[in-house]
Amino acid sequence: MAGELNVDLGERSYKIHCGSGLLPVAGSILRNLNLAAPCLVVSNATVAGHYWPVLEQSLKTAGFQPHLALVPDGEEAKTLQVAASLYDSALAAGIERRAAVIALGGGVVGDVAGFIAATWLRGVPFIQVPTTLLAQVDSSVGGKVAVNHPGGKNLIGAFYQPLAVIADLDTLATLPPREIRAGLAEVIKYGVIGDASFFAYLEEHLEGALAGDKEVLETIVLRSCAMKAAVVARDERESGLRAVLNFGHTVGHAVEAVTGFTAYRHGEAVAMGMVAAARLAVRRGMFSMEETGRLVRLLARAGLPVTLPDLDPATFRAALGHDKKIRQGQLRMVLPESLGRVRLVPVSIEEIATVVENGAAEEG
Numbered sequence: 309m310a311g312e313l314n315v316d317l318g319e320r321s322y323k324i325h326c327g328s329g330l331l332p333v334a335g336s337i338l339r340n341l342n343l344a345a346p347c348l349v350v351s352n353a354t355v356a357g358h359y360w361p362v363l364e365q366s367l368k369t370a371g372f373q374p375h376l377a378l379v380p381d382g383e384e385a386k387t388l389q390v391a392a393s394l395y396d397s398a399l400a401a402g403i404e405r406r407a408a409v410i411a412l413g414g415g416v417v418g419d420v421a422g423f424i425a426a427t428w429l430r431g432v433p434f435i436q437v438p439t440t441l442l443a444q445v446d447s448s449v450g451g452k453v454a455v456n457h458p459g460g461k462n463l464i465g466a467f468y469q470p471l472a473v474i475a476d477l478d479t480l481a482t483l484p485p486r487e488i489r490a491g492l493a494e495v496i497k498y499g500v501i502g503d504a505s506f507f508a509y510l511e512e513h514l515e516g517a518l519a520g521d522k523e524v525l526e527t528i529v530l531r532s533c534a535m536k537a538a539v540v541a542r543d544e545r546e547s548g549l550r551a552v553l554n555f556g557h558t559v560g561h562a563v564e565a566v567t568g569f570t571a572y573r574h575g576e577a578v579a580m581g582m583v584a585a586a587r588l589a590v591r592r593g594m595f596s597m598e599e600t601g602r603l604v605r606l607l608a609r610a611g612l613p614v615t616l617p618d619l620d621p622a623t624f625r626a627a628l629g630h631d632k633k634i635r636q637g638q639l640r641m642v643l644p645e646s647l648g649r650v651r652l653v654p655v656s657i658e659e660i661a662t663v664v665e666n667g668a669a670e671e672g
Contacts, residue, residue, distance in 0.1 A: 313533050315449065316541040320469045324449060324533050328522070330476035331362045334437065335370025341471055343433055344407040345373045348398050350421035351412040352381050355439050358482050363412060363437065374410075375401035383569035385416050386455040388464070394424045398432075408433040408471065414440035414487070415447035415574060419462070422453025426468035436470045439479040441491025441525075442575050445498075445532035448473050450540045450553075456569060460630035461561045467545050475533075477525055485518070489611040490575030492517060493556070495528050496606055497582065498535045501552045504648030506531055511602070514609055551652050554633070555642040556582035559616075559664060562627035566619050579612035588655065588663045589643040599647050616664055624664065628657045 313324040325337060347367065351360060360376060367374040377397035379385035403409065409432060411421035418436055425434035438448035454465025480488070492514070499507030509527070510517075516524035536553065543550035560581030564572060572580075586603055589595035604614050633640045634657075641655040 335366040446494040490573035493575035565627040
């Protein structure tokens with residue numbers, strides 16, 4: 309099933325290369341993109357320990373001059389302070405207008421490396437080499453790059469498309485189980501927002517994905533990427549349709565902000581957010597309790613949290629108020645109508661908070 313997918317964005321179009329054994333040939337893939345020899349590879353110590361030697365050799369064999377810059381693990385990497393250190397690394401590496409910044413790692417590495425690529429010299433080529441399931445199915449595709457602000461997640465960023473995405477499925481073998489589970493949250497999201505048959509496939513094959521079944525993982529990565537690529541091609545800058553990709557993220561981002569971006573993986577927060585959105589949709593008469601149950605059961609089987617922690621109400625409301633999608637006190641929130649179909653609707657912060665607090669009280 310390994311192959312290529314095209315993200316059709318006119319002159320900004322690019323290919324997603326997905327399959328096994330891609331890291332050793334990454335240099336040859338990039339050699340055809342008219343890039344300068346120097347390149348800055350952004351990673352963290354954990355990922356670099358596994359994959360930097362292979363990528364470095366591949367790049368050198370193809371004639372590149374790779375320089376490695378390490379960032380902290382987790383959301384601690386997505387700060388302006390870390391960005392400043394990467395600008396220093398870009399200068400030292402001689403990153404010019406046709407020299408690439410390469411992200412080797414998960415979503416956090418991709419976000420901060422993409423932010424550097426978008427802003428260094430007003431934009432240099434950017435390559436995504438995602439090594440987590442979440443990054444392969446979601447954050448590496450679509451061009452959203454950002455760092456965090458203490459008031460909220462991804463408040464400082466840009467739309468900046470990569471020149472290529474190289475997703476080597478072999479990198480998933482070294483992921484801790486928690487990272488696989490977190491990635492599955494975004495995979496399940498795709499089934500809810502646009503493909504009921506894919507949701508049913510996940511219900512049937514979830515244990516295979518958790519066990520690292522290569523065929524199942526290839527299927528879910530390729531189908532997820534294809535769905536996101538189709539949405540991004542139709543709405544690159546989130547003026548309408550692309551907003552459906554935020555299903556679960558409104559509450560999820562608020563949970564991450566309130567808990568200091570350290571208590572939960574992004575996918576774990578999104579899982580909680582999807583349950584909250586489903587319950588809000590039930591409250592509005594848009595979504596059935598039966599389908600809510602299917603969603604909750606699938607998330608729970610994946611080992612993901614389906615109940616929110618006990619959050620301070622005022623702090624939680626403040627975090628919702630910092631959401632990028634807020635307009636005149638209301639949020640545009642993605643709510644499900646059925647498995648495979650969602651709709652963007654205006655929702656007040658108070659309504660979201662009430663549903664979350666009532667749900668927490670019922671579960672407590």
